[in-house]
Amino acid sequence: MKTASVAAHVVMKYITRFFLARNTILALILSALSAMLTASFVPQAFLLSPAGRAKWHADYPRLAPLAESLGLTHIYTHPLFALILLLSVLSLSFSCREQIRLALLRTFGDAAGVEGDGVVTALDVAGVSALLAGEGYRPVLRGAANRMVRHPWGYWGNVLFHAGVLVVIVSSLWIALTQQRGSVDLGEGETFGPGREWPTQELGLLARPFVLDRGVRLDRVEYEFLPSHGVKRVASELTFFDSAAPAASRGVAVNEPLDYEGLRIYQRLEFGHAFYITVTTPDGERSLVQLLLAHPDKPDAASYADYPDRLGKNKMLRVKYFTDAEKRSLNHENPLLVLRLDQSGTELGQLSLTPGKEGTIGGYGFRLEKTGRWSSLTFVKLSGIPGIFAGFFIICLGGALHYFTPPREAMVHPLPGGGARIFWKASRFPEFYREEFESLTARLTGENTDG
Template identity: 25%
Template sequence: MRRENKTFLLARKRILGWFGADVVHIGILIILAGGIISGAGGFRKNLTFSEGDIRGLPKADFKVRLDKFETEYYPNGSVKDWKSTLTVLEKEEPILSKVIEVNHPLSYKGFVFYQSSYGWNWTNTSVEIWVRKRKDPSFLRKTEMKVGQRVNLEGENIHISVLHFIPDFIINDRNEVTSRSLQPNNPAAFIEGCKGDEKIISGWIFSKFPDFARIHSEKETDLSFELKNFKAGQFSVIQAAKDPGVNFIWIGCGFLMLGLALAFYWPSREIKVILEESQGKTEVIAGGIASKSREALQSEFEEIMTSLRRLR
């Protein structure tokens, strides 16, 4: 631009760097908006499935069925992975199936299904009990039954039943039998033996501590009982989540990262030069400004000034 005997020059470099802070603020606002949308319309809910169970969800026009659940273990017995085969149903018709595991969820119509946890259905436990005679080492009877079931002992006029099963046996401060957890850390079964309608034995037997059995005999008996094995159906815990604001949050994060990149790695620079002609000479007045890296601007500024001096 020229006015009278003065010429004004303006040079700008990396102009987008000026807008880095603005882009960061826009990103923050978008993230906040996404959080508000998620808080108003989103939810998270844990669903417990046994194999074959079908569950519905609020505000969903479909249902989910658990076809299969399996737990993988390391050689030392610790859990390695849980895998659930889920099928999405619409109007009772299967739409898609997927095996989900930790960090590999199923997504459908804005809903996401995560593998969260697992457990055992102890209310329908099946136990294996070995019956021996103290005075006859060759005597052994193996019997399997479910909790609440009565089984006749082969060769003996006795029937036995399991009334209770506790996965992690403990006696609390009120002297009550309860389970410390749902994990099978100290499995115990309360058994009862009857001859006809007459009870002859009752008490707790322990899987991991067979010698710690607490059997009360109403009548003298030579029988001993061991809890050898137990089986319970596992259930899968699936976390269902709907987060309608998640896309806004990701977009906001994108703006935030872009703004930070512009502000820190693309700093803008500006140089202003005034050329004033007087008495056949040209006087040069120049200055520069940079949002960052002023040393780099100084080096570039000196190169430009050197070039202008050569034009004399």
Template identity: 75%
Template sequence: MKHIPRFFLARNTVLALILLALASMLLASFIPQAFLLGPAGQAKWRADYPRLAPLAEQLGLTHIYTHPVFAIILFLTIISLLFSCREQVRLALRQTFGDAAVTAGQGIVTSLGVTELTSLLVRHGYRRIGRATTVRMVRNPWGYWGNVLFHAGMLVVIVSSLWIALIQQRGSINLAEGEVFTPGQEWPTLDLGLLARPFVLDQGVRLDRTDYEFGPSLAVKRVASALTFFDGDTPVASRTVAVNQPLDYRGLRIYQRLEFGHAFYLTVTTPDGRRSVVQLLLAHPDKPDAASYADYPDKLGKNSVLRVKYFADAEKRSLNRENPLLVLRLDESGTERGQVYLTPGKEGTIAGYGFRLEKIGRWSGLTFVKLSGIPGIFVGFFIICLGGVLHYFTPPREVAICSSPEGGARVFWRANRFAEFYREEFESLEAQLSGEKSDG
């Protein structure tokens, strides 16, 4: 059975695994991934690359990170890291606590005794390891653990990522002020892990108010939403969530998305006299004199498209004035039938359809996340960094002291890694020991 660990520890296997992961990522960065593009983006990509797109889709290159081959690469990497960690721990234990001192080369001959030498080296930051006859002293013994931590950290990160990918529940909604999202209601956007249960909120949530603020250069400075949670019909808690200030509530993490705007409530009267109330959620315009646009092909029946635009301020002067102007345009079979300009309480008619703007409010985008394993990611990352720091910044330096029968001792010095960097350290030690010339 020894050949299995040997295979996974082989330098060629490790290199091949890194290169395979690299190749997957390079492919994924050149071939647009479906989850990044969204349905509209995918359709455009297919239209732009009619030959490449079907082939890429057939080979699964548009979803590389969920492709079985990528899963196999990750699985093999985990196995390799497991064996590697085991080996590294054994090695680090042996190096940290073992007695075996390295006595290569001629060493420095000194008249100092072992006890004096030990005291001198302790002053230089060396610690005695073990109790063998040949004294072994090490500076920065924790440096032996750098590789262990580095590999263990990678293992923790990969395992935690896979765990999160399997169990995460993430749903996004756009809520208008006063609107309630009830438990069991369908999520407009839902991202579920492969083994995750259906994402159902324990309590209903209502958006009470959305506040936003624009800076002098018209960039968004702040977006926040006041929420009320309901147990049945009973309000049980009120909380606020803002961009960069996520809300933790009953095992959920709620994020304020940077998506917000005005909600318009229209009463629409059809030519045959039927009335209905339509809600339009439009993204906030970027500038006072620029509009935000949306098309609704499904609101007025077949062949009719309701094209909508709105200005945050009817006078187009400021983004901070609550004075929206809604412009409706009706297209039938590709032909414009007319436009109406509406402010709250105003009405108009296009091609027999009556439109009355009843009221306006605000809306904002919220994301609800339920998952575990995030601490694993961050702890793993910290372990990787700590391991790297120990490995590259604190390489251990070892000294072996062999007492000589004629009195005095012979001292051997070596650096575990990057010996040339510590040549001055060795030379200073050599000078202090006032011995004869040595090759170190």
């Protein structure tokens, strides 16, 4: 039993030394920074629209597939990133324990190494202690020599700083493991029902499937453009409803996320026009097809999209549209839709449509029933965000204690022939507090002279 206890102690000592080693801490910091830097350069899949992903693959045909195969497009939900955070938590835990040990020693220990500027006074230990107490020094040790400290809580600044960082990292790890994100594109009047599967979602390693417990309807999409045709504002009006509560209407806009019933909803920059087309096949079958096309960048520029196999094998439906059929303005909406049907790479024909118009291509009939607007929304469910803010508060408190309340120590030793010798030092910024020591010296020696 004793041998096992000794072995456990040795192993624990080795683990502690490993996690407190400078090389270990540096490696963890560099690993975390490298992961975040990679995420800033490699597009994260959840933030990419289908068109954006296609463009990324077109621009980087070799890099994009490699990055996806390595999981670099899912950095924050990757097991390796979670492992880095977990090891950082262990390292900070050992570091916090060490900082607590040192703070306790400095606060309540004998501090045998308290050596600094010294002064001899005719006052006895009790008299010196009373004078120091009047200056805010608190006795922390009584014995052969009295040790007194001003602002002893300053010893705990490093403890709070490390504890705050630990809280932030633990909260970040919890978020990475349990986060739930879902993204959906909706046309005006369209509802995303409760329990419906997300077209795009991303889950933490320990997260349950992300399912909405209420429906959400996109009532209206609003957007504005700058004179230079840049996007000025994108906003959506939403209605939430379920069987247990009355419907609730809320608004969300770019840079103005919506918090609702534990969800955080973001308005994405993807938006445009939704086209509802009745398609009639050569066999006479009819169906209503919704096409969501991204908004053009300029009045005379078109927005493009391809729909492979939408109308059957080897058939490609190519679509483009202009916001204004006259190509004069982005604000004046009179959408012009142009359809092109290819079969095995051969063009079968083109057709231009405005609302209410119809035509045929290659035996297929197309009628543009109506148009509307659409936008892209991201729903996020996170637990752990309050821990991030709490951690930063603790970090700030620790920094304030460390820099604004540095302890000053005085060790009072009795002299054999009477009187006392006082050793004084400031734990940090000694030159800044030099006047304090000189003031104490003047009072101590002044009382000696008067006596």
